[in-house]
Amino acid sequence: GAVVSQHPSRVICKSGTSVKIECRSLDFQATTMFWYRQFPKKSLMLMATSNEGSKATYEQGVEKDKFLINHASLTLSTLTVTSAHPEDSSFYICSARDPRQPQTGELFFGEGSRLTVL
Amino acid sequence: SQQGEEDPQALSIQEGENATMNCSYKTSINNLQWYRQNSGRGLVHLILIRSNEREKHSGRLRVTLDTSKKSSSLLITASRAADTASYFCATDLNQAGTALIFGKGTTLSVSS
Numbered sequence: 001g002a003v004v005s006q007h008p009s010r011v012i013c014k015s016g017t018s019v020k021i022e023c024r025s026l027d028f029q030a031t032t033m034f035w036y037r038q039f040p041k042k043s044l045m046l047m048a049t050s051n052e053g054s055k056a057t058y059e060q061g062v063e064k065d066k067f068l069i070n071h072a073s074l075t076l077s078t079l080t081v082t083s084a085h086p087e088d089s090s091f092y093i094c095s096a097r098d099p100r101q102p103q104t105g106e107l108f109f110g111e112g113s114r115l116t117v118l
Numbered sequence: 119s120q121q122g123e124e125d126p127q128a129l130s131i132q133e134g135e136n137a138t139m140n141c142s143y144k145t146s147i148n149n150l151q152w153y154r155q156n157s158g159r160g161l162v163h164l165i166l167i168r169s170n171e172r173e174k175h176s177g178r179l180r181v182t183l184d185t186s187k188k189s190s191s192l193l194i195t196a197s198r199a200a201d202t203a204s205y206f207c208a209t210d211l212n213q214a215g216t217a218l219i220f221g222k223g224t225t226l227s228v229s230s
Contacts, residue, residue: 041225043206043221
């Protein structure tokens with residue numbers, strides 16, 4: 001199956017700093033990537049849809065200025081948590097569909113990034 | 119927004135037993151998918167069932183879909199300790215290129 005790589009897997013930062021998480025499609029091109037957030041023992045909440053070459057589409061209630069998404073190439077989307085605070089601590093996961101498999105509808109996920117803000 | 123609701127939230131069984139997880143959703147769908155997540159890891163796709171299908175099998179997995187009741191079930195037969203994970207249903211709405219909407223998940227624990 002298609003491979004999505006996410007980095008870093010774990011990051012600890014001080015309150016007020018910014019953290020960048022990268023999501024790469026390794027063996028396919030992704031014009032669209034999806035960013036999810038997962039709280040402990042909870043489901044995945046869709047944060048935003050990242051669109052290559054254009055602005056991301058954010059879900060209701062997600063702060064655009066807090067969670068900056070950039071999709072500068074067909075294989076890379078980044079999520080930057082700006083001025084992070086302890087309440088931003090969470091598990092962030094990216095995903096994408098493989099255009100070579102248009103009929104499956106399957107999402108391929110990165111391994112996730114655990115953010116801890118002190 | 120949340121679409122699916124899994125039931126039960128947690129399930130503990132012995133190896134060899136069958137595990138059944140249920141999922142209900144709210145709106146019309148194009149297909150419904152089940153994913154598995156090991157603790158602290160990304161999600162892995164298990165099986166997809168389209169809105170015009172009623173049942174599908176893949177190895178030890180059996181999925182059913184009842185669009186009239188807006189519900190689905192995932193059956194894992196002859197469970198193994200390695201099946202211990204969280205299982206999520208996800209709905210794909212009738213819109214091309216959109217994200218999946220995930221349910222709350224069922225945490226399955228299989229003891230040997």
